[in-house]
Every structure is written in structure tokens, then in C-alpha cells.
Amino acid sequence: MQHSETGTGSSRPLNIILANPRGFCAGVTRAIDIVERALERYGAPVYVRHEIVHNKHVVDTLRAKGAVFVDELDEVPAGAVTIFSAHGVARSVEKDAEERGLPVFDATCPLVTKVHVQGRRYVKAGRTLILIGHAGHAEVIGTLGQIDAPVHLVSTAEDVDSLDLPLDTPLAYVTQTTLSVDDTRSVIQAIHARFPDVIGPDINEICYATQNRQTAVRELAGKSDLLIVVGARNSSNSNRLKEIGLEAGVPAHLVDDGAGVDPSWLDNIDTVGITAGASAPDALVDSVISRLAAIRSVTVTQLDGVREDVQFTLPSALRRAAVPANQD
Structure with a gap:
């Protein structure tokens, strides 16, 4: 160009x-599509817990179309269509929505969901879990709330050195998806250097x-x-x-x-x-x-760069939203 x-x-x-x-x-595209399709199918308002993605312009555009962004589920009226953000939510949030009978569309990025599944699998196998990520980030909060066991959050090699764990502890690690191989390399090296029994995802599984x-x-x-x-x-x-x-x-x-x-x-x-x-x-x-x-x-x-052709499927109820044929 x-x-x-x-x-x-x-x-x-x-x-x-x-x-x-x-x-x-692809995860961001899917999340935005979920909000737009829900508005098309069910009409405004639909309620979104937290920012659907971290971008004010995107949020303002969706708000203008009828999306209402809330901090917590107790702000959502009974029976209102509810959407979870791309960053994922804790199981307690999922349970709260289910108990209230809210119709929910989960816009959690499938790669974030994959981290949740990996973490639960490691814990089920008897390993102590380390999450490499940034404290307070929405994705990290969701991931910590998806694991029914203690999770040790680290963001630097120094954090690894401070872990109060026996050296023979069987460990596993997962990472926040917005961190790359390069971001996590030194932390992963520090984990392996200190603890002899460690497993984690392959490099090609990083976002x-x-x-x-x-x-x-x-x-x-x-x-x-x-x-x-x-x-x-x-x-x-x-x-x-x-x-x-x-x-x-x-x-x-x-x-x-x-x-x-x-x-x-x-x-x-x-x-x-x-x-x-x-x-x-x-x-x-x-x-x-x-x-x-x-x-x-x-x-x-x-730049020429890498061609990305990844696409994630929408929830089944939104795949055929009521939009003109030439726009779908």
C-alpha cells in the first residue's frame, strides 16, 4: 500500500x-461482533459487564448503539441480555448470572478460555499453579477466579525468587494472553532454574x-x-x-x-x-x-508481515442475527 x-x-x-x-x-473481533449481533437480535439495551475490550472508542460506539456497560452484575435488570467481556470472568460471576437466570453471551476470547482449561487440568493433575501476568488486569482477575485452588501470580523473575514453596513442589504455569513469548521468557527460565519439576504450555500455544x-x-x-x-x-x-x-x-x-x-x-x-x-x-x-x-x-x-486468518465462531444463537442478507 x-x-x-x-x-x-x-x-x-x-x-x-x-x-x-x-x-x-480474532478475539476482539468476535467480542465486538457478539455485542453488535445481540443488539440486532434482541434490541437495545444489552448489558455488558466491564469494557468489552480495552478501547474507549469501541466502547463509546457500542454504547451509542444501545449497549450498557456495568461494573457488576447487580446493575443488570432481571432478565436482561448480558455479555461477559473478552477478558473472561471468575466462576463466581458465571454462577451469579446463572442463579439470577440472566441470558448470557460469553465473549471471553477462546485463547483466554484455553488458559482457564489448561490451569484446571494442571491443578487436577496435582500440580501447584503459577500464573504469569499482571496483578489487577481484568484477564488475570478472571483467570484467578476460574481455578478452584491457590494460584501464585508472578510477573517478574524476582517474583519467582520470592515464591514461598518447597523446591520439590510439582509446578505448572500458564500465562496471561497479552504477554508474548519474549515477555515471559525470563520468568519461565527463572521458574525452571529454581524448581526441578515444572511443566507448562508449548511456545506455540502462546497467543x-x-x-x-x-x-x-x-x-x-x-x-x-x-x-x-x-x-x-x-x-x-x-x-x-x-x-x-x-x-x-x-x-x-x-x-x-x-x-x-x-x-x-x-x-x-x-x-x-x-x-x-x-x-x-x-x-x-x-x-x-x-x-x-x-x-x-x-x-x-x-510492512509485509504475517498474514492472520484466524477466526473464532460466534455463539450459535447469534450466528444468524436478523441483519440484511448483504451485510452478513
């Missing part, structure tokens, strides 16, 4: 390179989307003078993309959209790399490009 736009600022041209892949992953986007941004950083990551402040994977740029020695900024771009960032800059977190829609990337084009004349190219 290559095109050019002429802005009103400096005549010095600005090269924009887009990461590939970037933006929505494909997280790994692909991080691999792409590393390549992008090597070609850029400045990195702009489009994503929300509370998006774990978006923050990690920014950190990768900084680790590569490239100035990097996380913005919600084009309005967050500061023209001063472009001083003495010839090439800007742009990527987007897994919950950021393409329209927000376009808004950043438009903002840059209003400051400088730009050319836009895209």
Missing part, C-alpha cells in the same frame, strides 16, 4: 510505515496475536525514527508495544487517536512507524495518519 497526502505544514516529507499485523485480533504484533513492531522500530502506538492507556498489549519501541531506542508514544499526536514529536523526524494494539480499530490508525498529513506531506507504506 502506498499513497501520498499533502499537508499544510513543513514541506519536508514524512515517511509513514505501518506495522503488519496491527489492530484487531498468536500478541506475538505477531510484537514481532512486527520490533521490525518497525528498526526502520523508524519515531513510533506511534494507537491504543488505550489501560490496554496491556498496547503499552507493551510502546515499551518495545523504547527498548529499541526509538522515541515512542501511546495515543488514543490522531488528536493525541503532538506536532513537536516530528521535529527532525523523517520516518514514523505506526502500529495499533489488538483492541484498536483501523479508523483510529487512519485518524493518526490524517493528523500527520495535516502537519507534513506524507507517504504511507506497510
Whole structure:
């Protein structure tokens, strides 16, 4: 892809390179589709527990269509269509919804559900479970609540050193999906170095989307003078993309959209790399490009990257929502 736009600022041209892949992953697409299909089939309002994905623009767009976002299930009226977010929920939340008889659509990413299943399988086999992740993240809270046994949460190799466990404890680990192989490598090495009896998922079971986007941004950083990551402040994977740029020695900024771009960032800059977190829609990337084009004349190219063709199935009741035939 290559095109050019002429802005009103400096005549010095600005090269924009887009990461590939970037933006929505299959789990995010499925979660948003679930909300939209539920609105089409059942009408507004439908109630969504927590942000469906970590992106304010996505949430605001769905809210405008009739989705109501709540913090807890007790805010959902009796009998109202209820949706769980892509990050997953604790079993106590599932039980609460069942006891209230709420019609629920679970938008938990299938890769997150896979982590829950793995964790329960390890515990059933008699192993003590370690979860590699960030305390307080919605996915981690859900995963901890899905395991009917004590789970030891670690995020760094130092956390592993502090674990109060006998060295001969049979252990297993699972990881938060928004962490990549590269993010978890040192922690996994620390677990194996300290404890002799450890098992965990194969490397190829780590979330494909997280790994692909991080691999792409590393390549992008090597070609850029400045990195702009489009994503929300509370998006774990978006923050990690920014950190990768900084680790590569490239100035990097996380913005919600084009309005967050500061023209001063472009001083003495010839090439800007742009990527987007897994919950950021393409329209927000376009808004950043438009903002840059209003400051400088730009050319836009895209890295080749990995082609992603993963798709996740919608719940059966939403696969044939009442939409015009030419839109489905």
C-alpha cells in the first residue's frame, strides 16, 4: 500500500510505515461482533459487564448503539441480555448470572478460555499453579477466579525468587494472553532454574496475536525514527508495544487517536512507524495518519508481515442475527 497526502505544514516529507499485523485480533473481533449481533437480535439495551475490550472508542460506539456497560452484575435488570467481556470472568460471576437466570453471551476470547482449561487440568493433575501476568488486569482477575485452588501470580523473575514453596513442589504455569513469548521468557527460565519439576504450555500455544504484533513492531522500530502506538492507556498489549519501541531506542508514544499526536514529536523526524494494539480499530490508525498529513506531506507504506486468518465462531444463537442478507 502506498499513497501520498499533502499537508499544510513543513514541506519536508514524512515517511509513514505501518506495522503488519496491527489492530484487531480474532478475539476482539468476535467480542465486538457478539455485542453488535445481540443488539440486532434482541434490541437495545444489552448489558455488558466491564469494557468489552480495552478501547474507549469501541466502547463509546457500542454504547451509542444501545449497549450498557456495568461494573457488576447487580446493575443488570432481571432478565436482561448480558455479555461477559473478552477478558473472561471468575466462576463466581458465571454462577451469579446463572442463579439470577440472566441470558448470557460469553465473549471471553477462546485463547483466554484455553488458559482457564489448561490451569484446571494442571491443578487436577496435582500440580501447584503459577500464573504469569499482571496483578489487577481484568484477564488475570478472571483467570484467578476460574481455578478452584491457590494460584501464585508472578510477573517478574524476582517474583519467582520470592515464591514461598518447597523446591520439590510439582509446578505448572500458564500465562496471561497479552504477554508474548519474549515477555515471559525470563520468568519461565527463572521458574525452571529454581524448581526441578515444572511443566507448562508449548511456545506455540502462546497467543498468536500478541506475538505477531510484537514481532512486527520490533521490525518497525528498526526502520523508524519515531513510533506511534494507537491504543488505550489501560490496554496491556498496547503499552507493551510502546515499551518495545523504547527498548529499541526509538522515541515512542501511546495515543488514543490522531488528536493525541503532538506536532513537536516530528521535529527532525523523517520516518514514523505506526502500529495499533489488538483492541484498536483501523479508523483510529487512519485518524493518526490524517493528523500527520495535516502537519507534513506524507507517504504511507506497510510492512509485509504475517498474514492472520484466524477466526473464532460466534455463539450459535447469534450466528444468524436478523441483519440484511448483504451485510452478513
